[in-house]
Amino acid sequence: MSKFYARRRLSIVAAFTGLIASVGLFNGPAASAALPTPVSAATARGYLAALTVATENRTGYDRDLFPHWITQSGSCNTRETVLKRDGSGVVTDSACAATSGSWYSPYDGATWSAASDVDIDHLVPLAEAWDSGAGSWTTSRRQAFANDLTRPQLLAVTDNVNQAKGDQDPATWMPSRTAYRCTYVRAWVQVKYYYGLSVDSAEKSALQNHLASC
Numbered sequence: 276m277s278k279f280y281a282r283r284r285l286s287i288v289a290a291f292t293g294l295i296a297s298v299g300l301f302n303g304p305a306a307s308a309a310l311p312t313p314v315s316a317a318t319a320r321g322y323l324a325a326l327t328v329a330t331e332n333r334t335g336y337d338r339d340l341f342p343h344w345i346t347q348s349g350s351c352n353t354r355e356t357v358l359k360r361d362g363s364g365v366v367t368d369s370a371c372a373a374t375s376g377s378w379y380s381p382y383d384g385a386t387w388s389a390a391s392d393v394d395i396d397h398l399v400p401l402a403e404a405w406d407s408g409a410g411s412w413t414t415s416r417r418q419a420f421a422n423d424l425t426r427p428q429l430l431a432v433t434d435n436v437n438q439a440k441g442d443q444d445p446a447t448w449m450p451s452r453t454a455y456r457c458t459y460v461r462a463w464v465q466v467k468y469y470y471g472l473s474v475d476s477a478e479k480s481a482l483q484n485h486l487a488s489c
Contacts (some may be wrong), residue, residue, distance in 0.1 A: 280429035295405045309360050309382075310398075313427045313461035316489035317337040325480055329473040331406035341401045343421035353422040353429065360424075361431035367421075370423065380433040381458070387433065394437035396430045397421065398459070398468045402442035407472040425464035426469055445485065446477040457489040 314322065334414055344352045351359070351371035351406040355482070358373045359365045363374035387393055401409075401421060409417055421431060423429065440448050460482050467474060475481070 282371050285428045308431050310458070310462065311425065313458060314465045316319075316457065316461060317487055319461040319464040319489075320486050322485075323464045323474070323486065325477065326464075326467060326479070327473040328476055328479055329407070331403075331473075331475050332410070333402065333406050335410060336402055338401055340405070340414065340416040340417055341409075341421040341444070343401075343416065345422050347422070353424070356424065357429050357431055358390055358393065363392075374425075376422040378431050380431070380436065381455045382432045382436050382452060384452045385433050385436075390420045392434055394430050396432045396437045396440065398428050398430055399472070400440075400442040400444075403444055404470070404472060407467070407474065409470070409472065412453075420449045420470060426466050428466050444475075444478045444481070446481040456485055460485040461489065478481070 313319070344354045346352050346357045350369070351367075351373065351416075354372065355367070355371045358376070358378070359367065362373065362376040366374050368374050368467065376388070378390070378393045379385075379386045380393070382396075385476045404417075404420060412420075421427070436451075445460060450459055464476065464482060465484070466472075
């Protein structure tokens with residue numbers, strides 16, 4: 276191979292490597308969370324238009340009414356399943372507890388190496404679901420909602436970020452990492468639509484505004 280072609284080949288490889296790196300900067304590291312892909316923004320806008328607008332009602336709410344972290348497979352419960360799904364290089368023990376790995380939180384862009392620093396967020400919080408219709412559900416349906424691995428509802432994130440979010444909806448809380456907000460609102464609307472939950476007027480307005488820029 277001539278020196279010219281050798282240099283040209285090296286320059287192509289370097290350019291390709293740079294392209295991969297630049298994509299990583301925009302999409303986050305390889306350990307980014309593996310949330311099931313939400314519906315498109317256009318579909319989310321259609322879903323949102325179909326949701327009932329109603330005042331929220333928390334009367335009678337108790338977190339224990341949503342049985343969560345049930346067994347999913349073998350000795351693995353829902354939390355452990357999501358930790359393994361969303362992490363990179365996750366190693367588990369015989370009880371399915373994560374003993375090592377790396378977790379990237381798409382809400383704030385932080386990466387953690389200890390599972391204890393990571394919470395599994397219910398993207399649509401349990402209390403928010405209760406407020407918007409889940410109070411009339413059967414326990415089995417609430418359990419399905421609280422452990423849903425099929426819809427974009429469960430996500431590994433920084434624990435104190437999840438705690439700061441609490442039971443807030445998009446009218447009062449959004450991920451600090453703006454690059455993730457479109458994904459977040461698309462997922463929120465999809466989950467609410469699938470489960471037939473309502474939205475309040477402030478929540479709907481916030482969702483419309485965010486979806487308009489997706």
